[in-house]
Amino acid sequence: MAWTFKDDRPIYSQLVEQIKIKIISGEWELGSRLSSVRELAEQAGVNPNTMQRALAELERDGLVHSKRTSGRFVTEDENMIKNVREAVAAENIAAFMESMKRLGFTESEIMDEFKKAVSQQTV
Amino acid sequence: MTEFVLECTGVSKKYGKKEVLKNINLQLERGKIIGLLGPNGSGKTTLIKIINGLLTADEGDIKVSGEQIGIESKKIISYLPDRTYLADWMKVKDIVGMFDDFYKDFSREKAEDMLKRLNINEDDRLKTLSKGNKEKVQLILVMSRQAQLYLLDEPIGGVDPAARDYILNTIITNYNPDASVVISTHLISDVEKVLDEAIFINNGEIVLHESVDDIREKYSTSVDGYFREVFKC
Amino acid sequence: MLSKLLKYEFKATSRVFLPAYAVLLIAGAIQKIMLQFGFYNKDMGVFSKILGSIVPSLLGAAVVAIFVVTLVVMINRFRKSLLGREGYLMFTLPVNTSQLILSKAIAVLAWAILSCIIGLITVVILVYDTDFVNFVNDAIGLVGEASRQAGASNVVLFFIETVLTFIFGIVNLTFMIYLCLSIGQLSNKHRGLCAIGAFVGINFVLRNIILAIISNVLFTDKFVPPFYLCGYDTASIVGILQMMNAFMLAGLVIVIIELLIYFFITKYILSNKLNLE
Numbered sequence: 001m002a003w004t005f006k007d008d009r010p011i012y013s014q015l016v017e018q019i020k021i022k023i024i025s026g027e028w029e030l031g032s033r034l035s036s037v038r039e040l041a042e043q044a045g046v047n048p049n050t051m052q053r054a055l056a057e058l059e060r061d062g063l064v065h066s067k068r069t070s071g072r073f074v075t076e077d078e079n080m081i082k083n084v085r086e087a088v089a090a091e092n093i094a095a096f097m098e099s100m101k102r103l104g105f106t107e108s109e110i111m112d113e114f115k116k117a118v119s120q121q122t123v
Numbered sequence: 124m125t126e127f128v129l130e131c132t133g134v135s136k137k138y139g140k141k142e143v144l145k146n147i148n149l150q151l152e153r154g155k156i157i158g159l160l161g162p163n164g165s166g167k168t169t170l171i172k173i174i175n176g177l178l179t180a181d182e183g184d185i186k187v188s189g190e191q192i193g194i195e196s197k198k199i200i201s202y203l204p205d206r207t208y209l210a211d212w213m214k215v216k217d218i219v220g221m222f223d224d225f226y227k228d229f230s231r232e233k234a235e236d237m238l239k240r241l242n243i244n245e246d247d248r249l250k251t252l253s254k255g256n257k258e259k260v261q262l263i264l265v266m267s268r269q270a271q272l273y274l275l276d277e278p279i280g281g282v283d284p285a286a287r288d289y290i291l292n293t294i295i296t297n298y299n300p301d302a303s304v305v306i307s308t309h310l311i312s313d314v315e316k317v318l319d320e321a322i323f324i325n326n327g328e329i330v331l332h333e334s335v336d337d338i339r340e341k342y343s344t345s346v347d348g349y350f351r352e353v354f355k356c
Numbered sequence: 357m358l359s360k361l362l363k364y365e366f367k368a369t370s371r372v373f374l375p376a377y378a379v380l381l382i383a384g385a386i387q388k389i390m391l392q393f394g395f396y397n398k399d400m401g402v403f404s405k406i407l408g409s410i411v412p413s414l415l416g417a418a419v420v421a422i423f424v425v426t427l428v429v430m431i432n433r434f435r436k437s438l439l440g441r442e443g444y445l446m447f448t449l450p451v452n453t454s455q456l457i458l459s460k461a462i463a464v465l466a467w468a469i470l471s472c473i474i475g476l477i478t479v480v481i482l483v484y485d486t487d488f489v490n491f492v493n494d495a496i497g498l499v500g501e502a503s504r505q506a507g508a509s510n511v512v513l514f515f516i517e518t519v520l521t522f523i524f525g526i527v528n529l530t531f532m533i534y535l536c537l538s539i540g541q542l543s544n545k546h547r548g549l550c551a552i553g554a555f556v557g558i559n560f561v562l563r564n565i566i567l568a569i570i571s572n573v574l575f576t577d578k579f580v581p582p583f584y585l586c587g588y589d590t591a592s593i594v595g596i597l598q599m600m601n602a603f604m605l606a607g608l609v610i611v612i613i614e615l616l617i618y619f620f621i622t623k624y625i626l627s628n629k630l631n632l633e
Contacts, residue, residue, distance in 0.1 A: 005316060007347070008339065008343045008344055008345065008348075009339055009340075009343075010335075011316060011335070038295070038296060038298060042292055042296050044316075045291065045317070046316045046317065047295070047298075048295060049154065049156075050316075050319070050335075176447065176448060177443075177444070177447055177448065177630060178630065193452075194450045194451065194452055195450075197448055197449065197450040198450040202444075202448050206441055206444070208441050208443075208444035208445045209445065210368065210437070210442055212368065212371060217367070
């Protein structure tokens with residue numbers, strides 16, 4: 001998955017978000033070892049200090065932890081990942097609801113539109 | 124090691140009556156990638172030339188890792204000018220040998236590895252290389268050194284986007300917490316993701332020196348966007 | 357560091373000189389062979405006439421060319437490699453300005469000496485026969501005779517001073533040219549013109565000033581010989597030789613003082629007023 005960045009926010013916070021997604025989606029597996037800061041910075045095309053700052057914040061949040069000499073690892077705490085996943089989902093849903101309401105849909109209309117779309121998808 | 128890799132105090136330079144640099148005060152920490160950003164004629168290249176000893180300041184003091192400008196500072200500065208500066212008659216391996224000879228911190232293996240990856244043959248004469256390849260050779264020579272201060276003057280100016288990515292990638296992978304890289308450019312949006320700090324310079328004066336993150340948070344815009352605001356014509 | 361600079365200086369210049377020397381020596385050898393086998397006497401018709409005029413002309417041209425090439429290299433190596441775009445590399449190397457200047461001057465001097473030696477060898481190749489061997493023996497005898505009459509030390513001194521005059525003369529010319537080029541690079545748009553202007557200024561003005569000062573300070577009867585240029589017995593061979601030695605020494609002093617002045621001004625300009633294109 002390619003790294004994309006917007007202009008108006010610090011890059012490190014965008015890195016935090018994108019790494020969060022990689023973790024909760026399973027792209028970076030539970031307990032797996034992270035590449036080095038330099039390699040990650042290279043992949044994302046960003047400054048290593050910026051990547052370091054992002055990883056430090058993820059460590060504070062507990063999604064990532066470092067073992068003294070062996071590097072950084074994704075957390076093995078499935079529960080935490082589940083919670084983060086649900087939190088991100090809630091944010092996405094809130095944003096979706098917000099944008100639908102701005103188009104004039106009521107909450108039950110939103111439900112109908114949603115069910116329609118889902119059933120069309122599974123066909 | 125000194126705390127700052129570069130310290131400029133009260134640096135001024137005049138060309139005839141024209142003041143090209145006015146009372147420049149600057150301190151660069153180690154382990155940072157810093158953008159020296161400003162319009163043409165703002166004094167960027169003059170400042171870089173003074174730091175690497177190609178020009179002498181009229182006033183002020185400059186210390187590179189605590190050293191005055193001279194042989195000792197040249198040993199720890201790796202400079203990439205915005206033009207080709209290599210002797211045409213030399214072969215690629217000759218210039219690699221020359222850098223190996225003069226710079227203790229030069230890594231021949233690193234240079235040869237990068238040349239191979241870019242499909243540049245060591246036995247080719249520099250005269251026969253395309254302009255793009257000549258520039259890549261120069262970049263490889265500069266980045267194969269373990270210097271304390273890298274001064275890159277318009278490193279991505281005349282190259283294609285793929286080469287641009289390669290150059291920025293090389294800068295990232297070369298990162299060293301004891302060294303700092305100064306990238307002087309006007310192509311800000313291309314280099315922004317790679318920068319720690321940005322210095323805005325205009326009419327010989329430093330207008331801004333902040334971290335990229337701070338600029339984005341404070342002004343809700345990229346450095347490129349903020350630059351356009353500050354330097355609106 | 358100076359030796360490293362010299363290494364690259366020789367690498368850069370040998371590409372020009374070695375082929376030129378090869379041409380000279382080969383042309384000389386061919387000419388000699390043709391003379392030896394009476395090539396020019398046999399009537400091989402058009403072929404011999406053509407070859408007969410090409411090779412000597414080539415030879416003459418090659419001799420002149422070697423000296424022109426030396427002068428051109430002297431100017432160009434300094435101009436291109438230090439004051440042109442290569443200067444961006446040379447002046448950021450961890451070496452000082454003196455080393456940069458000296459590396460080029462020493463290399464040019466070495467080539468100039470080598471050029472003379474090769475030229476001499478070519479001449480010897482051409483004229484070598486029994487007459488020549490006799491001539492050389494006679495010349496050696498003459499030198500021995502002069503030594504007996506005028507004192508061996510004076511004769512030896514004469515030869516040494518001649519060689520030194522040649523060497524320091526070349527160094528003087530080199531540093532003078534470097535100074536002109538350095539003054540020229542101070543200008544942005546008229547580098548060549550300023551260099552030529554500097555050349556005129558130095559040769560017609562500065563040189564005379566230096567000469568006047570030195571003559572009035574050194575070469576007067578306040579000083580003892582060898583700087584005292586009068587009072588030699590010009591009737592005897594010893595006297596003549598001693599006087600010639602004294603004048604050569606005086607000339608050497610002037611040449612050396614000049615070249616030191618040129619060198620230090622050049623060094624100052626390049627260290628403090630560098631103005632690369």
